[in-house]
Amino acid sequence: MAARILFPLAVVLAIVAVALIGGSISFLQPLFSVALLYVAFAIFFFGFMAKVINWAKSPVPFRIPTTAGQEFSLPWIKWAKIDNPSTTGGVLMRMFFEVCLFRSLFRNMRTDLRSGWLIHSPTKWLWLLALGFHYSFLIIAIRHLRLFVHPIPGFVETLDAVDGMFQIGIPPIYLTDITILLCVTGLLIRRLCLPKVRFISLAADYFPLFLILGIVISGLLMRFVFRVDITAVKALANGIVSFHPVVPKGIGAIFFVHLALVCTLIAYFPFSKLMHMGGVFMSPTRNLANTTRMAYHENPWRKPPKFHSYEEYEDMYREYMKEAGLPLERE
Amino acid sequence: MTKELTPQEMLRIDLTPPNRDWMDIPTVIKPGIYCYPAKPEKVEAVGMPNPHVWSPLDDDWGLPEDWKETFLEGMRERLNKHRSFKIFMDICVRCGACADKCHFFLGSGDPKNMPVARAELIRSVYRGEFTKAGQILGRLAGGRKLTEEVLKEIWYYMFQCTECRRCSLFCPYGIDTAEVTIIGRELINLFGLNINWIQEPVANCYETGNHLGLLPHTFKQNVEFMCMDIEEFVGIKIEPPFNRKGAEILFVTPSGDVFAEPGIYTLSGYLMLFEHLGLDYTWSTYNSEGGNFGFFTSLDMAQRLNAKIYAEAKRLGVKWILGGECGHMWRVVHQYMNTFNGPPDFLEEPVSPITGTKFENAKSAKMVHISEFTADLIKHGKLKLDPSRNDHFKVTYHDSCNPSRGMGMFEEPRYIIKNVCKNFYEMPENTIREQTFCCGSGAGLNAGENMELRLRGGLPRANAVKYVHERYGVNMLACVCAIDRAVLPASMEYWVPEVDVCGVSELVGNALIMEGENERSVDLRGREIPGRGEVKEDV
Numbered sequence: 001m002a003a004r005i006l007f008p009l010a011v012v013l014a015i016v017a018v019a020l021i022g023g024s025i026s027f028l029q030p031l032f033s034v035a036l037l038y039v040a041f042a043i044f045f046f047g048f049m050a051k052v053i054n055w056a057k058s059p060v061p062f063r064i065p066t067t068a069g070q071e072f073s074l075p076w077i078k079w080a081k082i083d084n085p086s087t088t089g090g091v092l093m094r095m096f097f098e099v100c101l102f103r104s105l106f107r108n109m110r111t112d113l114r115s116g117w118l119i120h121s122p123t124k125w126l127w128l129l130a131l132g133f134h135y136s137f138l139i140i141a142i143r144h145l146r147l148f149v150h151p152i153p154g155f156v157e158t159l160d161a162v163d164g165m166f167q168i169g170i171p172p173i174y175l176t177d178i179t180i181l182l183c184v185t186g187l188l189i190r191r192l193c194l195p196k197v198r199f200i201s202l203a204a205d206y207f208p209l210f211l212i213l214g215i216v217i218s219g220l221l222m223r224f225v226f227r228v229d230i231t232a233v234k235a236l237a238n239g240i241v242s243f244h245p246v247v248p249k250g251i252g253a254i255f256f257v258h259l260a261l262v263c264t265l266i267a268y269f270p271f272s273k274l275m276h277m278g279g280v281f282m283s284p285t286r287n288l289a290n291t292t293r294m295a296y297h298e299n300p301w302r303k304p305p306k307f308h309s310y311e312e313y314e315d316m317y318r319e320y321m322k323e324a325g326l327p328l329e330r331e
Numbered sequence: 332m333t334k335e336l337t338p339q340e341m342l343r344i345d346l347t348p349p350n351r352d353w354m355d356i357p358t359v360i361k362p363g364i365y366c367y368p369a370k371p372e373k374v375e376a377v378g379m380p381n382p383h384v385w386s387p388l389d390d391d392w393g394l395p396e397d398w399k400e401t402f403l404e405g406m407r408e409r410l411n412k413h414r415s416f417k418i419f420m421d422i423c424v425r426c427g428a429c430a431d432k433c434h435f436f437l438g439s440g441d442p443k444n445m446p447v448a449r450a451e452l453i454r455s456v457y458r459g460e461f462t463k464a465g466q467i468l469g470r471l472a473g474g475r476k477l478t479e480e481v482l483k484e485i486w487y488y489m490f491q492c493t494e495c496r497r498c499s500l501f502c503p504y505g506i507d508t509a510e511v512t513i514i515g516r517e518l519i520n521l522f523g524l525n526i527n528w529i530q531e532p533v534a535n536c537y538e539t540g541n542h543l544g545l546l547p548h549t550f551k552q553n554v555e556f557m558c559m560d561i562e563e564f565v566g567i568k569i570e571p572p573f574n575r576k577g578a579e580i581l582f583v584t585p586s587g588d589v590f591a592e593p594g595i596y597t598l599s600g601y602l603m604l605f606e607h608l609g610l611d612y613t614w615s616t617y618n619s620e621g622g623n624f625g626f627f628t629s630l631d632m633a634q635r636l637n638a639k640i641y642a643e644a645k646r647l648g649v650k651w652i653l654g655g656e657c658g659h660m661w662r663v664v665h666q667y668m669n670t671f672n673g674p675p676d677f678l679e680e681p682v683s684p685i686t687g688t689k690f691e692n693a694k695s696a697k698m699v700h701i702s703e704f705t706a707d708l709i710k711h712g713k714l715k716l717d718p719s720r721n722d723h724f725k726v727t728y729h730d731s732c733n734p735s736r737g738m739g740m741f742e743e744p745r746y747i748i749k750n751v752c753k754n755f756y757e758m759p760e761n762t763i764r765e766q767t768f769c770c771g772s773g774a775g776l777n778a779g780e781n782m783e784l785r786l787r788g789g790l791p792r793a794n795a796v797k798y799v800h801e802r803y804g805v806n807m808l809a810c811v812c813a814i815d816r817a818v819l820p821a822s823m824e825y826w827v828p829e830v831d832v833c834g835v836s837e838l839v840g841n842a843l844i845m846e847g848e849n850e851r852s853v854d855l856r857g858r859e860i861p862g863r864g865e866v867k868e869d870v
Contacts, residue, residue, distance in 0.1 A: 002352060007471055051421070058414040062630075062670055064737070066499045066507060068765045071739030072692050074707055077746075083765070084739040086692075098503075104428075105503045109761055111431045111791075116342050118437060118794045120761035126428060130503070197427040199348035200447050202473035205425050271464060276504055279422035284415045285505035290739060292666045293696035296674040301412055305631075305638040305672065306378075308537050310646055313617050316538070317547050324548035326616060327574050 008207035023256025034245040040263035047270025061299035066285040136180035147237040218258035348442035358484040363783030369530035376534035381523035429498035438787030446498035489515040493773035495732035517629040529775035532624040541586035541620035566849030578613035584655025585622040585813035597834025618643040621660040627775035634671040651681035652698040658812035662733035669696040686711040706743040715844040721752040724807040730767035731812035751842035762795040772818035793826035
């Protein structure tokens, strides 16, 4: 296997190994929990802000929405208000569908060449895996709030109850535990096995997948195999959010593995493709209204163009123009 | 090369990329795929840098000593000027949704023509030269250094993208390869490395007012030549106005329409329509080009060429501007012109003098598409039409990329076609409207020497035409783009030889019943309309 697959895998395994060792040595535990988390969050917060500010510093000189439906035109022509918005409301709807339901990915299809014919057929796998992964991740993240917030907010309780409603196993397994495992595995298999995707994949594409897979597996192990003292974890989490960190005794090493992987993901976030989370909101082909003939949009760095004026043109071709009977400014 | 390849041979395309790192696959510049280099005098004519003689097949491309610094400085400058470019360099997750959406990839199987891979050619330089991770980890972080090899590879593939934006439709973050190509080509142009098929039209347009370099009298003659045809076939004498001050409307169309078949028949359609309406309008020889090959060079050049439209409208004192059928012209007019050279406060909000309709969607830029204008006329019953004069055609409609994904004009041309023809058949839904496929030769790639590339890029469109040809007997491919009209005939001849190409306005001209016209036994091409001439069926 290529370095671009093995290297990120090795890095993730190294993190696991280091965290296992660090988490087993009690005087190192504060380093592998409290310090790591503070540092990771600081990097995430400032890194994310810096990136977004850096993007925002570059202006949007031209309005270039990708128009995905009929434009606003004559009054009797049906206008695609969301796919080709010309109002702020329409843009907000378009962004809602893009961000929350992955509208563009839903359009996806595959094209195959079969006995001289290009066959275009809808395919929803990527959309399904992506949507499943992102929502599972979101719900799991929200569920984790119960460790940090006191009293536990009602919606977290509700979400927890819904997510765990099937009551399978002891402790009951959450639906999202299953879906995230399936989706991340699916996305990884896709990357490894589909020749086109494999061809374009970089180490930076495998790394977050291995990390997240590691996070999910360590989380499941903690819940079902190497049970961790949840009261102790809660005490640790409370200490961290109240800025009076204490590391209670007796938290299993697997917890530190889980935490180290999460912290790596968080700290890596601002420097990686994961920034698509922020970028999707700022993409000029999606977040602009198609109003370029209806309203003037200013380009902040516009310079007046140097062009061949009519006077120069007439001077150049006066004789021809005269002969052809074309009107002239000067005879 | 193309001439030896039959369509069957051309169709042996392997869409499965090799199981290797793309950076390990060397790029070989092949005849039939690349276009000839820009002639130095054409580069010089518009004051662009480093005019010189060179060849893509040479080792030495005549790059200036400090080319690397210039390239990287140019890249930094553009990252700071375009949020699109900056974000698109950062957020691609390489999900592969765009991979099989590109006509060049589907027609060639060249994996570097997957939009994501083509953009990665530049993104890898961004990572390798501009990001810490890429500078330290190099290839492991997906970065590479800018070398001459890399520049040549970027050059080769920037001219294998027609900026059609089909990939951007499917991208979950709206990453637009056209933005990357536009900026990639700007960088290439810092070294005089344009292709001549773009550079010469740019130089021509700058000086003579049109891509073809038609001088004022020739331009006028060409238009008048079509009036002679109209007189012969329709029996109506038309004397079109040129450079006329005080006209209500300035008409601007791509010069391809006044130059070659089948575009000239679209021109006939315009002329007849305006004559029939008694429209108070004028042509301009100074601004005798709607198309803008500057757009395929640099945004700066696009702005300079585009500036003539408003300048001429101001000089002539018209109220508003009407634009003919063209693809990239309409991307520029719709999404750029107002910002480039507007707002044109000296013009009035466009109102159709025939129907009184206000074109709300053009109230600031003051330029209306001929299809918007014509659809409005038909809707108000202002045109007498005999669609049976197009009965010898079974028509399908090709949505041009730019009016589709850079504007959203889908219904107007369809409405027109359905009113002027009886036999209209849509191509499969994944190949039309916003999902339309490029003709394969847009963005200045409609040269002769790259015919293999053009035919390969034209395959997805031609394949869909072939489908409706075999299923419904379609024999006419209508479009609203001058480049389509220039290039689709070659693509059709190769892939679906029984299908002709026409502009929508040509079909309008055929069906239009003009006051005082003769019995129409031939269409605007002078071809006999079957069933006419002998017995006329009454409606």
